[in-house]
Each structure stands twice: as structure tokens, then as C-alpha cells.
Amino acid sequence: xxxxxxxxxxxxxxxxxxxxxxxxxxxxxxxxxxxxxxxxxxxxxxxxxxxxxxxxxxxxxxxxxxxxxxxxxxxxxxxxxxxxxxxxxxxxxxxxxxxxxxxxxxxxxxxxxxxxxxxxxxxxxxxxxxxxxxxxxxxxxxxxxxxxxxxxxxxxxxxxxxxxxxxxxxxxxxxxxxxxxxxxxxxxxxxxxxxxxxxxxxx
Numbered sequence: 001x002x003x004x005x006x007x008x009x010x011x012x013x014x015x016x017x018x019x020x021x022x023x024x025x026x027x028x029x030x031x032x033x034x035x036x037x038x039x040x041x042x043x044x045x046x047x048x049x050x051x052x053x054x055x056x057x058x059x060x061x062x063x064x065x066x067x068x069x070x071x072x073x074x075x076x077x078x079x080x081x082x083x084x085x086x087x088x089x090x091x092x093x094x095x096x097x098x099x100x101x102x103x104x105x106x107x108x109x110x111x112x113x114x115x116x117x118x119x120x121x122x123x124x125x126x127x128x129x130x131x132x133x134x135x136x137x138x139x140x141x142x143x144x145x146x147x148x149x150x151x152x153x154x155x156x157x158x159x160x161x162x163x164x165x166x167x168x169x170x171x172x173x174x175x176x177x178x179x180x181x182x183x184x185x186x187x188x189x190x191x192x193x194x195x196x197x198x199x200x201x202x203x
Contacts, residue, residue: 005048009073013041019067021129026059033175036089041069048075094134100156103188112138112163116154116185133157142166155182155196162191169194172203 009032013019020042024035027044034045046055056062062069091101091108099108103115130153137157143165149158152171161169171186171194173179179198186194197203 006045006076007048007051007073008076009044009046009071010038011041011044011069011071014068016041019061019064019069022061023059023069026061030055030059045076092131094131095138097138098134098160100134112160114156114159114163115188116156116159117181117188130156134160137161137164148172150201152182152196153178155185155194158182158194158196159185159189159191162193163189167193171196172199172201174198174200 009027011020011023013023020037024042024044027035030046031050032044032046036043061067089102091099091105093099093108093110097110098112098114099110100114100116101108102117107113134157137160142161145161145166146168147158147161147166147170149155149161149169149171152158152173155171158169158171171182173182176198179196182196186196
């Protein structure tokens with residue numbers, strides 16, 4: 001995996017929502033495996049081995065008259081990935097209570113401070129769905145609860161669940177990179193109630 005080469009697409013999207021949400025869904029169906037939402041749209045990555053010249057042909061939203069979407073793309077060596085996500089990944093604060101940040105960001109002043117190193121994993125908190133789930137967790141009582149985080153990505157939701165009081169959390173993802181990254185992030189946040197597993201709903 002360390003020798004993989006990726007193709008990175010920088011999409012500029014107007015208006016941002018719901019176009020970015022739709023674009024990410026359609027790119028995921030086309031084989032793109034990692035996304036970082038930016039101030040102007042989204043950066044999407046696909047392994048060069050899975051890439052072909054007409055890969056965007058079936059991305060229907062690119063032909064929509066309701067949105068203006070432009071893009072550039074380039075080849076990215078795996079060894080340069082850290083530079084790419086550090087350039088794109090900005091800390092987020094949800095409801096003035098929870099910060100999701102990378103190790104190189106300044107320590108947060110919010111009640112909950114989650115440190116993740118997303119690498120090629122999905123789930124930084126920038127994606128609207130992840131952001132909404134963070135809000136849901138913050139607003140509900142998870143004390144002594146059991147939690148299942150299916151498709152855990154970076155493990156950010158599982159980590160927050162433990163921080164707000166959940167005592168048993170299963171974090172599952174079918175993707176090997178997400179599995180490894182979640183393990184790293186669980187350890188990084190000194191969590192002890194999270195079991196990270198690779199697989200699907202049959203586990």
C-alpha cells in the first residue's frame with residue numbers, strides 16, 4: 001500500500017451545498033476512495049490503478065445546470081500524501097463543544113478535543129454527515145451506553161462517543177486503511193473502550 005500512487009482532483013463547487021454532498025456520493029460510486037472538503041469544494045483521491053481517462057463521464061452532477069463545478073487534477077506520490085492533507089485539513093469546531101484537529105494544530109479550548117491524522121481515511125468532521133453525527137452525539141446522553149460505529153473511517157465518532165461517556169464502542173470498517181487509521185487514532189486519543197474491527201455487517 002505504501003507504494004500506491006494516487007490521482008487527486010480539486011473540485012471547486014458553487015453553491016457548496018448540496019452540490020458537494022452529491023458530488024462526493026457520485027465520485028464514491030465511481031471508485032474515488034478518499035475526500036477532503038475544502039472552503040471551495042472538495043479534493044477527491046483515487047488510486048492510479050483504478051483510474052481511467054473517462055472516469056468522470058458518468059458523474060451526472062458535472063453536467064447539471066444547477067451547479068457550477070470546475071476541477072484540476074494531478075498525480076500524487078504516496079510519500080507526498082501528508083503534505084496534501086496537511087495543506088487541506090483545517091480544524092473544525094462543532095457547537096462550540098467539540099474540536100476535531102490534527103496533531104500539528106494548536107490544542108483546542110473546547111470541552112472535547114479529538115486529534116486525528118486522517119491520511120487516506122474518510123471522516124474528518126468536515127463532511128456534513130459526520131458533522132451532523134457529532135452534533136447528535138453532543139446533544140444526547142451516551143453515558144454507559146453501547147455504540148456501534150459502522151463505516152468508522154478515521155474513528156472520530158467512536159472516539160467522541162467514548163469521551164461523552166459510552167462504555168462499549170465497536171468501530172467497524174471494511175477498508176484496511178480506515179481500520180489501521182482508526183486504531184492509530186484511538187490510541188492517539190487515549191481511548192480504552194473502543195474495539196476496532198475490519199469487516200462488514202456480518203461481523
